[in-house]
Amino acid sequence: MAGLSGDCFAHGGDLLPVEEAAALVVARVTPVGGVEQVALRSARGRVLAAPLVAQRDLPPFRNSAVDGYALRHATLSPAGETRLALAGRVAAGEAAGVLPAGAAVRVLTGAPVPEGADAIAMQEDVRLADGAVLLPPGLARGLERGANIREAGEDVARGEVALPAGRRLDAAAIGLAAALGAARLGVTRRPVVGVFSTGDELVEPGGALGPASRHDSNRHTLLALLDGLPVEARDLGILPDRAAATADALRVAAAAHDLLLTSGGVSEGEEDHVRVAIEAQGRLHFWKLAVKPGKPAALGVIGGVPVLGLPGNPVAAVVAFLHLARPLVLRLAGSAAEALPRFPAVSGFAHRKRAGRREYLRVSLRRGVAERYPRDGSGLIGSLARTEAFVELPEEVTAVAPGEPVTVIPYLGLF
Numbered sequence: 162m163a164g165l166s167g168d169c170f171a172h173g174g175d176l177l178p179v180e181e182a183a184a185l186v187v188a189r190v191t192p193v194g195g196v197e198q199v200a201l202r203s204a205r206g207r208v209l210a211a212p213l214v215a216q217r218d219l220p221p222f223r224n225s226a227v228d229g230y231a232l233r234h235a236t237l238s239p240a241g242e243t244r245l246a247l248a249g250r251v252a253a254g255e256a257a258g259v260l261p262a263g264a265a266v267r268v269l270t271g272a273p274v275p276e277g278a279d280a281i282a283m284q285e286d287v288r289l290a291d292g293a294v295l296l297p298p299g300l301a302r303g304l305e306r307g308a309n310i311r312e313a314g315e316d317v318a319r320g321e322v323a324l325p326a327g328r329r330l331d332a333a334a335i336g337l338a339a340a341l342g343a344a345r346l347g348v349t350r351r352p353v354v355g356v357f358s359t360g361d362e363l364v365e366p367g368g369a370l371g372p373a374s375r376h377d378s379n380r381h382t383l384l385a386l387l388d389g390l391p392v393e394a395r396d397l398g399i400l401p402d403r404a405a406a407t408a409d410a411l412r413v414a415a416a417a418h419d420l421l422l423t424s425g426g427v428s429e430g431e432e433d434h435v436r437v438a439i440e441a442q443g444r445l446h447f448w449k450l451a452v453k454p455g456k457p458a459a460l461g462v463i464g465g466v467p468v469l470g471l472p473g474n475p476v477a478a479v480v481a482f483l484h485l486a487r488p489l490v491l492r493l494a495g496s497a498a499e500a501l502p503r504f505p506a507v508s509g510f511a512h513r514k515r516a517g518r519r520e521y522l523r524v525s526l527r528r529g530v531a532e533r534y535p536r537d538g539s540g541l542i543g544s545l546a547r548t549e550a551f552v553e554l555p556e557e558v559t560a561v562a563p564g565e566p567v568t569v570i571p572y573l574g575l576f
Contacts, residue, residue: 176451178556179484179519185447186460187488190467192495193419195350201339204330207348208391208496213324215341218314223274224253227309230265230287230294231278237301245294251275265294274310281309317341327497329391351393352419352493356383359400359407359426359435360473378542379424379478383471386482386576391494392420400426400435408438415466419493422486425473428457435470439463451518451556454539455480467493475542480521480551483575503553506531506569513560523548524569531569549573 196210225231230245237243248264251257253271260266260277268274268281282304288295296304317323323341324334330346338346358380366376377399387394397414400407400423407426414421426435427448439445439461448459454477459470469486471478483501491499506526510533514520523544524531531552534544550569554561561567 176449176456176518177447179450179452179455182447182450182458182460183484183488186485187492187498190489190492193350193352193493194495196347197350198345199348200345201335201343204335204338204346204348205332206389206391207330207346207351208494209324209326209328209330209334210347210349210495212322212326213338213341213343213346215317215319215321215323217342218319219317219323219337219340220311220313220315222313224311225268225270225272225274225281225309226311227281227283228269229267229281229283229309231260231268231275231281232265232294233260233262233277234280234304234306236263237296237304238298239301241298243296243301245296247289247292247294279306279310280304283309325497327495329491329496329499349391349495351391352490353395353417354387354392354420354422354490355395355397355414355418356380356387357397357400357410357414357421357423359402359423361402363399365399379471379473379475382475382479382542383422383424383482383486386479386486387422387490389575390487390490391496392490397421402426402434404434404437407434408442411435411438411463411468412442415463415468418466420489421463421466421468422471422482423468424471424478427459427470427472435459435468436461439468439470443468450481452480452484453514453518453520455484455521456518458485460485472539474539476523476539476545479545483570487575501570502574503568503570506550506552506567508552508561508563508565508567509533511560511562512554514554514558516559517556519556520554521551521570522554523550524552525549526569526571531567545572545576 245265248261248266250267251272252269257273257275260275266275286300358377362374363377364370364374384394400410423435426433436459443461443463445461450456450458455472457472458481461468471481507530509530523534525548534548550571553568553570
């Protein structure tokens with residue numbers, strides 16, 4: 162199980178800046194450890210446990226980048242037409258041999274380059290006549306030594322670190338590993354993350370609603386967000402609004418997981434029991450962030466296992482997840498840090514905010530202009546499905562006007 166040091170999140174102020182909270186998480190949380198060997202087909206999304214060092218050059222031999230004719234650059238006539246005897250043909254997968262003097266060899270894309278050849282003329286730039294390859298004067302002057310030849314090791318050289326430890330394996334990384342001949346990769350063990358929702362008002366989707374109940378969405382949103390991360394996510398259901406039941410469930414779950422996520426129960430209401438349960442059985446390291454939405458977020462430890470309490474309002478839960486749970490999960494999995502994607506845009510709206518806290522507004526993007534969602538409120542989960550990004554307004558900003566530059570965090574790749 163992962164662990165946190167005893168005083169790593171001590172904070173004297175009332176509100177902890179969100180970046181400071183995230184930095185403390187990354188700096189102090191210990192990766193879960195453990196290595197598994199997986200086939201390439203199962204490696205997507207996993208974290209590479211050790212550097213992948215190239216055992217051979219990539220490409221492994223000199224080869225043609227085009228369909229054309231391999232030749233010696235020195236045989237090209239600088240003034241008139243060049244005439245070279247056609248001395249054979251080499252396709253991909255065939256041996257190339259040696260280029261005869263005063264000759265050219267037909268080569269196809271990916272074919273090895275004959276020994277002695279140091280340039281390849283593209284087939285559309287030459288003509289054939291009477292068993293010879295004819296190159297016009299202009300081509301002879303423009304064709305450089307090494308043209309259209311892919312040198313051995315020009316992509317990755319033997320002995321080079323092709324992929325660093327901590328790299329999350331995407332399609333490009335898996336393709337590179339395959340090209341280097343790796344059939345299996347050593348990846349870190351996936352942290353086991355348990356997810357609770359809290360609240361007597363919550364009913365499972367598909368269940369009958371009472372007059373004061375609603376279907377639970379947060380748990381399913383969080384589980385879906387975790388599906389995009391290198392973890393084993395477990396659905397632990399809904400906790401009732403009872404202090405003893407909440408404390409017991411968290412204690413039992415902590416013994417079988419590397420991280421617990423909850424939504425709701427971390428504010429100051431009479432039925433908010435998660436924060437109290439953490440304090441009673443372990444230690445609460447921080448509570449309340451200088452962010453809107455997402456202020457009531459709490460991190461503590463029960464039995465050495467991190468417990469992250471996210472807000473109960475859906476949009477606030479997502480904001481807190483992206484800034485706290487995401488870096489925490491990546492750290493537990495041994496992944497290199499991955500900053501949230503941020504891009505410049507232009508504001509299409511006016512807004513005023515309080516200084517000293519970071520604020521996130523839901524927007525749609527239209528040709529680089531961020532248009533704000535027409536209704537506010539962190540309980541509007543439909544707003545996330547109908548927008549494309551958050552506008553991030555830093556702590557020092559107090560107002561934004563139409564036409565001003567803003568920073569957006571797009572949902573694509575995160576949701």
